Structures are given as C-alpha cells and as structure tokens.
Amino acid sequence: MEIVDKLLNHSRLALSKAITAVENEYDDAVKIMTEIYPHTGNAYVIGITGPPGAGKSTLTDKLAKEYRKRGKTVGIVAIDPTSPYSGGAILGDRIRMMDLMADEGIFVRSMATRGSLGGLSQKAGDAVKLMDAYGMDVIIIETVGVGQSEVDIVKTADTTMVVVIPGMGDDIQAIKAGILEIGDLFTINKADREGTDKLNIEIEMMLELNPEHVGWRPPINRTIASKGEGIEAVVDSIEAHKAYLIDSGKLNDIRKKRIKNEVEAMLNDRVNRYIDKEVIQTQEFDDLVVKMQSREIEPYSVVDDIVGKVLK
Ligand SMILES: Nc1nc2c(ncn2[C@@H]2O[C@H](COP(=O)(O)OP(=O)(O)O)[C@@H](O)[C@H]2O)c(=O)[nH]1
Ligand SMILES: [Mg+2]
Structure with missing residues (x-):
C-alpha cells in the first residue's frame, strides 16, 4: 500500500493518516496494520x-x-x-x-x-x-x-x-x-x-x-x-x-505475553461482534427472549444451542 511505503520512508503525514485510519476504523485500517506488522x-x-x-x-x-x-x-x-x-x-x-x-x-x-x-x-x-x-x-x-x-x-x-x-x-x-x-x-x-x-x-x-x-x-x-x-x-x-x-530474559516474556493478550483481545472482539450481529440483533433471538420470559424455555439450553450453531 502506498501509505505504508510512505510511512516506512518516514513520512510524518503518512504516519498521521495511518493512525487516523486505525482510530476511526476506516476500511483500509486492517490492511495497513497487516503490512506494517513485520516492521x-x-x-x-x-x-x-x-x-x-x-x-x-x-x-x-x-x-x-x-x-x-x-x-x-x-x-x-x-x-x-x-x-x-x-x-x-x-x-x-x-x-x-x-x-x-x-x-x-x-x-x-x-x-x-x-x-x-x-x-x-x-x-x-x-x-x-x-x-x-x-x-x-x-x-x-x-x-x-x-x-x-x-x-x-x-x-x-x-x-x-x-x-x-x-x-x-x-x-x-x-x-x-x-x-x-x-x-x-x-x-x-x-x-x-x-x-x-x-x-x-x-x-x-x-x-x-x-x-x-x-x-x-x-x-x-x-x-x-x-x-x-x-x-x-x-x-x-x-x-x-x-x-x-x-x-x-524478561523482556522476551513480556513481549510474548503482549502478543498473546493482543490476539486474545482481537479474537474476543471478533467473536463479540459476530454474536451481536448474527444472534442478538435478530428477530429469532427476540422471539426466544419472549419465550424465556414466559418460562416456556430456559436460557441454559438456549445458550447451548446458540454456541453449538456458532461454533459449527
Ligand atoms: N508545582 C508543580 N506543578 C507542576 C509540576 N509538574 C506539572 N505541574 C503542573 O500541573 C498541572 C497538570 O500537569 P499535566 O502535565 O497536564 O498533568 P496530567 O493531567 O497528569 O497530564 C499543570 O498546570 C502543570 O504545569 C511540578 O513538578 N510542580
Ligand atoms: Mg495529560
């Protein structure tokens, strides 16, 4: 990407724009981060x-x-x-x-x-x-x-x-x-x-x-x-x-742990967004809530069902 090349060539403007992209979750943010990571x-x-x-x-x-x-x-x-x-x-x-x-x-x-x-x-x-x-x-x-x-x-x-x-x-x-x-x-x-x-x-x-x-x-x-x-x-x-x-040798440990935490946060974020969009914000889920409220069904098996489907 042009912005990444410029950033790596010490363009302050490119650095500034890249941070803005990340901050505002612009479409190219993930691509920028992907290309930047090895550096x-x-x-x-x-x-x-x-x-x-x-x-x-x-x-x-x-x-x-x-x-x-x-x-x-x-x-x-x-x-x-x-x-x-x-x-x-x-x-x-x-x-x-x-x-x-x-x-x-x-x-x-x-x-x-x-x-x-x-x-x-x-x-x-x-x-x-x-x-x-x-x-x-x-x-x-x-x-x-x-x-x-x-x-x-x-x-x-x-x-x-x-x-x-x-x-x-x-x-x-x-x-x-x-x-x-x-x-x-x-x-x-x-x-x-x-x-x-x-x-x-x-x-x-x-x-x-x-x-x-x-x-x-x-x-x-x-x-x-x-x-x-x-x-x-x-x-x-x-x-x-x-x-x-x-x-x-602790610097290595700290940095290893940092990567682990970062990836864990990214995974959690991705899964949360997926569940919110594909499960929570659906009519089907609303209907289930009504049924739970009237005690026709209970939430434990609902969660089991959903997790089973999501992980499939
Ligand atoms: N008396 C005194 N005031 C200080 C010292 N260091 C900073 N200040 C003042 O404390 C206020 C808050 O400083 P700031 O750096 O914005 O604090 P921050 O909120 O922790 O970032 C400012 O008015 C500074 O000028 C100091 O060593 N002594
Ligand atoms: Mg401050």
Whole structure:
C-alpha cells in the first residue's frame, strides 16, 4: 500500500493518516496494520500512568526531550479518557504538542476516547505499532490511571511508570491499588510540594508489603517536571529497568505475553461482534427472549444451542 511505503520512508503525514485510519476504523485500517506488522518490534515502549493533574504530560514532554538529547527518536501516544471536553487539558496538550512537533525526531498523537473505552487499548496498541514501524526508538504511552482499560493500555508497555503527587489526602489510598502494583518505577512529581517525604515513605512501605517485583526493586524518583528537575534520573531508571529486563530474559516474556493478550483481545472482539450481529440483533433471538420470559424455555439450553450453531 502506498501509505505504508510512505510511512516506512518516514513520512510524518503518512504516519498521521495511518493512525487516523486505525482510530476511526476506516476500511483500509486492517490492511495497513497487516503490512506494517513485520516492521514492528524494535521500539522500546514506556507506559506512564497516574491520577489526572499529576503532571504526566509535563513529565512526558521533558522525558521526550531528554531522550532526544541522548540521540533517540520518540513517539508519544497520549490518552485521556476525561477528554475531549475537559478544555484545559486538551489545550495544554495541543500547546505542548506544537512545541514538540517542531522537532522531526518526535511525533505526538493524542487519542480521544469518545466517551467509550471499548477498543481503545487495541487502537492505542496499533498507534504504538505504527510509530514503531515508522522508526521511533522510544514510544511513550500516557494515560490517566482511572480504570481497568487504562491499566490494560499501560500493561502493554515494556516499562511502566506510575506518577504520584504529594498532598492528595490519603495519598496512597487515593490511588487505585491496581495502579500501584503495575509500577516498575515510581515518580513523585511536584516534589516542590509539602508531603513529598511522607509520600516517599508510604510508597516504600507499600513496596515492602507487596514483594511482587522479584529481582527488581522499583526505584522512587522525585521530579519537578514543570521546572525540568529530576528528569535525567528518571530516564536513567527507565534505562536501568530496560537493562534488567534484557539481562534477565524478561523482556522476551513480556513481549510474548503482549502478543498473546493482543490476539486474545482481537479474537474476543471478533467473536463479540459476530454474536451481536448474527444472534442478538435478530428477530429469532427476540422471539426466544419472549419465550424465556414466559418460562416456556430456559436460557441454559438456549445458550447451548446458540454456541453449538456458532461454533459449527
Ligand atoms: N508545582 C508543580 N506543578 C507542576 C509540576 N509538574 C506539572 N505541574 C503542573 O500541573 C498541572 C497538570 O500537569 P499535566 O502535565 O497536564 O498533568 P496530567 O493531567 O497528569 O497530564 C499543570 O498546570 C502543570 O504545569 C511540578 O513538578 N510542580
Ligand atoms: Mg495529560
């Protein structure tokens, strides 16, 4: 396909159009992904999550610039389920994007969730692959850690960083436990604020109680992202985690699991769509529902019948 050839030849426009095709499920999206797939698997993927307003976008911007200093190209996929109508956040992202876009070695893409998170993790994963095929060395996915879907998105990363800030009330408790567990590293941003030491101790205690990270102790870094302070140490920590994953052979395992999860999601999606169209949205099914309601038949054998027919 022409668009794929152009993308592989570093056309930013082609990359942008390909992501749009995936995002909007255009007819050629699957074909694009099919042709791009052999060219993926080279980028290092970093997931950044944390509560809204923690400074994830500010941090992402600074991390991207630090990676550029180190000679790496960077792709950014920003997902904010509270957008598109939260005004400030989007405007802020746009301004930062324009700033970053001036650099050829950086490509930023915001993905709106349009009210529903369904299929978003797949679309985000596809956007990552497109940037990977384009040739970005490092790809950062930024997402608000509010629900399972967002957690699923960052789980596709090689290294996951959880951003927290002091003064969130019952600090740690205010953040979903599930998010803390996925952190390969922690960044206390807004370290210019009071409560930074306390938060640091709380995270350390939580890590003590949750010895899930065998072989790797998640480091806790402090940053003032808005001033660009502490950024180098964060990149050093990410690189240390990457080296650990490579040396221990875990990077292979993570990527194998990622492919497994992706294919499982694709299969589930395909089967769900098929059942919805061919079974649920039919008059025949409506008639069955009426019969179940009047207790003429029961749902268990209905399900058996349908599954038998679908799997045939
Ligand atoms: N005081 C302080 N403010 C910060 C820091 N980092 C970011 N901010 C501000 O926090 C607000 C939210 O930042 P943003 O990056 O959009 O947060 P996100 O929602 O997590 O992406 C912005 O007004 C930033 O300027 C920091 O280290 N200290
Ligand atoms: Mg943001």
